Amino acid sequence: MKKILFLTFLLIFVQGFGQEISGVVREAGENGKPIPFAKLDFVDLGQIVVCDEDGKWSFNYQEKGIAHVHVEAVGFERKELDLDLSSLPPIVISLNIAHHHLDKVLVSNDGLLQREKSITNVETHDMYTLKQNGAPTLGEAIENISGVNVTNTGAGISKPVIRGLSGARVLTYVNGLRIENQQWGADHGLPIADVGVGGVEVIKGPASLLYGADALGGVIYFVDEPFAEKNNLEANVQSSYYSSNLMTANKAGIKWSKEKFKLSVFGGYDNAADYTTPSGLQVRNSRFRQQTAKVSMGYNSKNSVTNFRYIFYSGRIGLPGHTHDSIIDVSSFLTTTQNRTRNTPAQVLQNHFAQLEHKLFLEKHELTFSLGNTNNRLMEHEEKITIPDINVNLNNSLFNLKWKYQLNERLSLTVGSQNMVQFTVNDKAAPEQLTSDSRTIDMGGYVLMNFKKGKWRTLLGGRFDRRNIAAASDEAFDYSGFNFSAGFNRIGKMSDFRLNVSSGFRAPTVAELLNEGVHHGSNRYEIGNPNLVSERAFQLDGTYALHLDDLELIINPYFNVLNNYVISVVTDSFIDSYQVFEYQQIDNAILYGADFGFHYHPHHAHWLHLETSFSTVFSEDLNNKNPLPNIPATSINSQIRFDFDMNGWFQLSHFAVQHKYYFAQPRVFDLEIPTGDYHIVNTSLNALLGKEKSLSVSVGCRNILNTEFIPHLSNLKRFGLPDLGINGFISISYNLKHKLKKQ
């Protein structure tokens, strides 16, 4: 016990004998001039430092070790580097003048996941870029990422799909916290809103090694907005309006940062009425509302960082596709009155996500431990406004530990452990129960070796996981599995090459094993299968990326072999007038395809950006040559953007036109409905106002051609309900920044 107490003390309170690290940022070349007000973002430490007018910066932090830094200054090329803090001050950082700069839209080697952990291509996007065409929700924003689709149930529910895999196979992380929200359900959407989210990183394909055994399809990793710059107070208020569903989206945030302590507070409220289809009729009960609050606190000591984050989300989301008509056609689900009052059937959700993370930096060691708790309450209302028919609570406690040791300049070793205890408890007062009460314990341990030499990097790792499920019915299930990942990359000045092989293992969920009852959200009767065994996957993934002065190209083919693939199969039986679905397994299946991206920014027209991405996936059950269910259609996403370089009180920032083309998807599973091809065109115009450009106004129109289309992954496809018609939007944002006095 004494040893444990000592270790805990060491983790939390050990402080190095730190000193002030200082340096200067200047132009590259001999006798380069100092660059005033350059910004240094110490990414892992959560600290942003701004240089003074002489380009000097200082940072009272770590005695020794390596810190990853992003350096930016107006008129200069952005630089990303690992800074050796043991160098004698002043540390000189030089930046090249930006004569012509192509933003890295497609090729990124600097995302949090890429840099630390993954050898595969990781899509890294900031939220502003993803939402610049007016995406109203987080789900629609991430659909702009190549290879990522969403399963939606109207406008209020979106669920990520990576290369055709979704549900429990895709893990959602928020700042290192694994989120659990009954992902097995097709109608259980993303558990957070975009409030305070700065960016998203996506790993496509098995990522079990570092993120947990369930990450068979990939990982969606949301990263919060960074804390305010040191000794600054920053505030933002944003209000948006969308015409199709009369949606208002309001959010605000305040960020405060002193020498050691940082605090960010965010809040948001979205309210949408039933959405309007291209015919002018509304989809009844597609209304939703959601509110979010978020608090992040950070404390930096001499050689450690402690962060505490808490997110609250609650929402009431209407479930369209419900009728009492005796003769049912598409008109049974449409209405001429646009309503936003609460109705049934509906999902009522309440999520609490809390995480405490402590990172300790010693000269060659980096130790991270985190404690987390996620609590998801899901209530499904079938007929009664105030009384749920199903009321289930999922509580998940997590404990993770990671030790990184830099053996020498080239070789580092990472050892970690991820553990999770999960309780599913139904409210006995609710008249119905779908998922069984249960306790799930997950334990996993991994080892990772990272070797770097020049432009080459190799990564090799293995992981062992064990899942134990104990149900209230005294049934017990035990699963275990071993995973590996191996790969290399070569990061050059103009081209990158990556090749990776990885395996994945996913134990069945409680829902897949033991569900028995009506699932209102999916309008079906579900029966679990206690005989399911673990799914396994093996993926080969390659990436070639070219990055020239005015052109980016990326091609990312992959081949994924799946064993014991779990599917929900429709039967010809009915219980309580609901069609019965059963869980079954496909012995052997394959998924293969490619993502392709192109970004052109011509020398002779600095104001022009052309971007295109293409994504395709092919699936097959190897036993009977049938396709797998719910595989997204091939798509092309193109955008032309005009950036304006204006001065003065009013500045046009950009004008963009986005064209999305979805091919027909005729390859469908038994009784699944095929869909036709369609085009969508979105436009947006952004302007900045004020001396400090504090006010930003965006106007635009989504689906400007009012195209009638049904997304292939829409849960409303079987009712014949199209997606949103023409949808005009306006968004106004106001930013404030205030320098605080130094103590």
Place this chain on the structure above:
Amino acid sequence: MKKYVLALGVVGSFALFSCYKCHECHYDENGSEIEIGELCGEDLENAEANGYAINDSTTVTVHCEDH
């Protein structure tokens, strides 16, 4: 500083945002819908949980959803 207090007030107001809590309800009798009128708050909850008393001896099941 006033600007920040104002911004904080906006954040706080989201948390306090209230929604419309009343609904038009009816019950079914001999194949037709009999309107009850608007039920709000606890009355609505009680009616949905325990039924709605249309007289001293008869309690009916109410429907308040929008069709």
